[in-house]
Amino acid sequence: xxxxxxxxxxxxxxxxxxxxxxHEEARAVQRIHQDILDVLGRALAIRHVDAGSCxxxxxxxxxLGNPYYNIEGLGIRFVASPRHADLLLVTGPVARNxxxxxxxxxxxxxxxxxxVAVGDCACDGGIFxxxxxxxxxxxxxxxxxxxVPGCPPSPRQILTGILAVVARAHAGPA
Numbered sequence: 001x002x003x004x005x006x007x008x009x010x011x012x013x014x015x016x017x018x019x020x021x022x023h024e025e026a027r028a029v030q031r032i033h034q035d036i037l038d039v040l041g042r043a044l045a046i047r048h049v050d051a052g053s054c055x056x057x058x059x060x061x062x063x064l065g066n067p068y069y070n071i072e073g074l075g076i077r078f079v080a081s082p083r084h085a086d087l088l089l090v091t092g093p094v095a096r097n098x099x100x101x102x103x104x105x106x107x108x109x110x111x112x113x114x115x116v117a118v119g120d121c122a123c124d125g126g127i128f129x130x131x132x133x134x135x136x137x138x139x140x141x142x143x144x145x146x147x148v149p150g151c152p153p154s155p156r157q158i159l160t161g162i163l164a165v166v167a168r169a170h171a172g173p174a
Contacts, residue, residue, distance in 0.1 A: 048078060051091065056152035085110075096132070124136075
């Protein structure tokens with residue numbers, strides 16, 4: 001133990017301080033937060049549903065919570081119940097045994113509800129497609145408002161997709 005303490009004292013602190021956001025970045029975050037408030041009147045609540053994915057997309061979604069992406073700082077949070085959600089974030093091809101659960105989750109989400117399909121599997125069935133075990137893409141089961149392709153898409157692409165669907169909802173029907 002003393003050897004470890006001596007090494008820590010000898011090495012010192014190796015981490016850097018977090019960079020301060022630029023004025024433009026701070027304004028962009030404020031604008032995004034205001035857009036979310038204009039659409040919903042409160043923070044955006046997301047319910048994530050894994051409909052049968054390989055968990056690649058989930059790893060990227062979890063990265064949204066780290067300090068670099070800081071999704072909570074934008075006024076976006078994940079919730080455990082679809083009854084508290086404004087947006088469903090669905091990953092994976094819809095497995096047959098998840099079809100009814102996904103429909104019930106969608107039905108339990110209050111209006112106006114948004115659905116974002118994340119990853120190639122959710123967007124077009126991916127390598128799994130449609131079969132006896134898979135319904136394929138999410139749009140075969142639910143109406144989808146926005147798709148974020150990629151295998152897996154980066155956290156930045158996922159965040160861009162979430163913000164795009166909120167902006168589209170803010171703009172209203174075309």
